[in-house]
Amino acid sequence: MKKEMLKYNVILVKDVGGYTVTAPALPGCISQGETVEEATEHIKEAIELYLEVLAEDGETAPRDTNIISSVIEVATAATPAHA
Numbered sequence: 001m002k003k004e005m006l007k008y009n010v011i012l013v014k015d016v017g018g019y020t021v022t023a024p025a026l027p028g029c030i031s032q033g034e035t036v037e038e039a040t041e042h043i044k045e046a047i048e049l050y051l052e053v054l055a056e057d058g059e060t061a062p063r064d065t066n067i068i069s070s071v072i073e074v075a076t077a078a079t080p081a082h083a
Contacts, residue, residue: 006051006061006063006064007064008023008025008026008047008064009023009024009025009064009069010022010023010040010043011024012036012039012040015032017034018032018033018034018035018038018039019032019033019034019035019036019038019039020032020039021033021039021040021042021043022043023043023046023047023050023064024064025062025063025064026047026050026051026062029043029046029047029050030043030046031043031045031046
């Protein structure tokens, strides 16, 4: 049986002591790691387990089609000088 390859966007957030990583298309799918590489490997394992449980429950894997990633730049008010 050939496995289908799915792609999921993940979000890494630098935390104290490492990174927290989530897969927004899979509610509750979250992991951590001390490095980006470790966090990425851990979320990959978490996603695989998440999808395995869905399959066992007879559900289909959701597609990651609702996320558009973008970086925006915003201006902030200048910090007032201390008198």
